[in-house]
Amino acid sequence: MLAPLPRTARDGALLAVADALVARAPEIVEANAQDVAKARASGTSESIVDRLTLTTERIEAIASDVRDVVALPDPVGELVRGSTLPNGLELRQIRVPFGVVGIIYEARPNVTVDAAALCLKSGNAVLLRGSSSAYASNTALVGVLRDAVAEAGLPADVVQLVPGESRESVGELMRARGLVDVLIPRGGASLIRTVVEESTVPVIETGVGNCHVYVDADADLDMAVRILINAKASRPSVCNAAETLLVHADTAEEFLPRALKALAEAGVTVHGDEAVQRFSGVCDATIVPATDEDWETEYLSYDIAAAVVPDLDAAVRHIRRWSSGHSEAIITRSQPAARRFTQLVDSTTVLVNASTRFTDGSEFGFGAEIGISTQKLHARGPMGLPELTSTKYVVTGDGHIR
Incomplete structure (x- = not known):
C-alpha cells in the first residue's frame, strides 16, 4: 500500500500529522483528561499518571519529534548490497517495508504518535493497541492522525487503532498471522512475556532492562x-x-x-x-x-x-x-x-x-527508535527506521536460464 509511494508522499503525510497535532491539541488534551481522572480515581501512582498526561506543550514536543522523523533518511529502496555475478546476472538486495506492523504498548500515549510516524516513514501500515488506561487519549490521537494522512492523500487506514479495551482484542491481534506481518510489544516484563509466548504473529522482543x-x-x-x-x-x-x-x-x-x-x-x-x-x-x-x-x-x-x-x-x-x-x-x-x-x-x-x-536510538544518532530489541534475530539493540524494514533481492538478467 505504502511501499510504491515516493518519499515525498510519506513525508508530506507526516508534516500534515505534525501540523494537525498542534492545531487540534485542545481536543486531545480534553480526551486525555478523562484518562488522567480515571487513573487518579483508581489510585494509580503519580509517576504513571505523569507518563499518561498530555499537555499542549507535550503535544507540541511530540509534533516536533514527528518533524524530526521527516528529516531522517528514507530506508525504503536502500541498497544493502549488490553485485554482478560471474554469469552476468545483476543482483541487488534492497530494503522493503514489513507491510503491517502491530504495536502493543502500555500507558504512554506519546508512543501512539511516535510508532505511527516511524511506521509511516518506513512504508508500513500500523495497528496500534495501547492500554485501556489511555483509550480516550489514543482514540483522539489516532483520529487526528487518520484525518491528517487522508488530507495528505494517503488512505486513512494506514493508521488504525485496534478497537476495544478488553484483553480479547489483544489476543485477536496476536493471532492475526497472515494479516499482521510483525508485532512489537513495548512495556513491562509481563506484557512482553505474554506477547512473546502467546503470539502466532512474528514478534520483535523489546527490552526489559536489567x-x-x-x-x-x-x-x-x-x-x-x-x-x-x-x-x-x-x-x-x-x-x-x-x-x-x-x-x-x-x-x-x-x-x-x-x-x-x-x-x-x-x-x-x-x-x-x-x-x-x-x-x-x-x-x-x-x-x-x-x-x-x-x-x-x-x-x-x-x-x-x-x-x-x-x-x-x-x-x-x-x-x-x-x-x-x-x-x-x-x-x-x-x-x-x-x-x-x-x-x-x-x-x-x-x-x-x-x-x-x-543505549538509545537518539543517542546513537538514529534520530528515533521504535524500541530496543533484546533478541538476536533480525534486529538487536535500538531499532531505528532500517529495523522496520525487511529486504528482498532484485535479480536482473538478459534471457538467463539455469
Missing part, C-alpha cells in the same frame, strides 16, 4: 562514581537505567564507601550482598540484604542491587546468569580487561567507561 555496571580492579574511581550515579539516578524509570552494581574485590574497600555515599545522596536504596552490607556503617546509605529476586529485578525505581565479585570472570558469570541482555558497562583503565569483557558479555550493548543510559 542492566549492570561493573567496576574493575583498575578503574578510575572518580569516573566510576560519576557513571554509576548517571546510570542509576538520572532517570531510573527507563529500560537503560542500571539495576545492578558489581565491584571487583580488589577495589571494593576504596570504591564502595564513595559509591554508597553518592547513591545515598541521590536517594537510592542499595540491595547488597554480605560483602556490601559490611559497609553500612561507613556512610548514610540504606542497605538491605539482597536476594536472588534482586539480581533478576528491573527496579525502574531508586533501587539498585550490589555485589562484590572476586574478578572480571565472576562479574561476567553473574551478568550471564541474571542479565536481560540489554546493556552492560565496564569501568576500567585496562585495555585487556575491556576487551575480555566486551568479548564475553552477550548483550545488545556493551559499554566501556560510559553510562548504560547511552
